[in-house]
Amino acid sequence: MEILNEIKFTMPSLSVNEGAARAVVSSFLIQADPTVEELSDIRTAVSEAVTNAVVHGYRHKKGNIELTVRLLPDRVIYIRVKDKGCGIENVEQAMEPLFTTAPEEERSGLGFSVMQSFMDKLKVKSAPDKGTTVTMRKRLSAHGD
Amino acid sequence: MKIDIKNDNGAAIARLSGEIDHHNAKELRIEIDRFIVTAQPRELAIDLGGITFMDSSGIGLIMGRSKLMKECGGRLEVLNPQPYIRRVLRLAGIERIVKIR
Numbered sequence: 001m002e003i004l005n006e007i008k009f010t011m012p013s014l015s016v017n018e019g020a021a022r023a024v025v026s027s028f029l030i031q032a033d034p035t036v037e038e039l040s041d042i043r044t045a046v047s048e049a050v051t052n053a054v055v056h057g058y059r060h061k062k063g064n065i066e067l068t069v070r071l072l073p074d075r076v077i078y079i080r081v082k083d084k085g086c087g088i089e090n091v092e093q094a095m096e097p098l099f100t101t102a103p104e105e106e107r108s109g110l111g112f113s114v115m116q117s118f119m120d121k122l123k124v125k126s127a128p129d130k131g132t133t134v135t136m137r138k139r140l141s142a143h144g145d
Numbered sequence: 146m147k148i149d150i151k152n153d154n155g156a157a158i159a160r161l162s163g164e165i166d167h168h169n170a171k172e173l174r175i176e177i178d179r180f181i182v183t184a185q186p187r188e189l190a191i192d193l194g195g196i197t198f199m200d201s202s203g204i205g206l207i208m209g210r211s212k213l214m215k216e217c218g219g220r221l222e223v224l225n226p227q228p229y230i231r232r233v234l235r236l237a238g239i240e241r242i243v244k245i246r
Contacts (some may be wrong), residue, residue: 015167015168016168018166018167018168019164019166019168022166022198036229037229040198040229041229043198044198044200044233047166047198047200048200048201051166051167051200051202054167055167105167105171105205106170106174106202106205106206106208106209107167107201107202107205108201108202108204108205108208108237110201110204110236110237111200111201113201113236114200114201114233114236117236
């Protein structure tokens with residue numbers, strides 16, 4: 001598919017970068033003139049995916065998180081969050097609402113539910129020790145056209 | 146991220162402002178818990194009016210404080226969430242556990 005614009009960057013799995021990732025995504029998306037609600041939805045989904053990589057993917061050892069944001073035709077926003085961390089053994093189970101492997105950190109187990117609910121499409125590819133790739137899409141409304 | 150807690154005769158209010166994510170939830174948790182345990186308020190209201198961003202880390206924060214308030218014999222409520230934050234709260238079904246005003 002044609003890519004109208006793209007930004008790709010890599011950051012170490014430090015929790016402070018959850019906010020940095022949201023800020024970069026917000027700045028990049030201004031050109032697409034999303035509504036306040038659409039921008040909030042995307043920022044939240046990105047925050048959840050990056051937090052998952054920090055908290056779960058790189059739970060045992062730090063590593064890099066790669067974030068890609070694309071502007072596709074028909075006002076479709078594509079987001080990919082990729083880590084090379086410990087991976088997920090059972091993706092289906094991990095995506096169940098309220099399932100968490102980090103209750104001691106008060107993780108609510110709602111990260112994937114938020115991504116699913118706030119974006120149009122969500123795909124999770126993962127294998128133990130191979131890392132996790134989360135891709136999400138959302139079509140923006142015709143607002144601003 | 147800023148937090149300002151005021152206690153008025155057992156009815157306390159914690160005004161939060163800024164963003165709630167995994168990175169800063171821990172700091173908030175420590176500060177609010179310290180207050181709950183030392184002041185033992187009957188009621189604690191978490192005012193989200195000044196919060197500009199919240200992801201599911203905020204859900205964990207609210208659920209955890211609600212549990213602690215119950216254990217201490219008190220009650221927690223949430224005030225003034227922006228419409229978008231209300232959607233995050235609704236997704237978690239939090240209004241079944243905590244009163245939102």
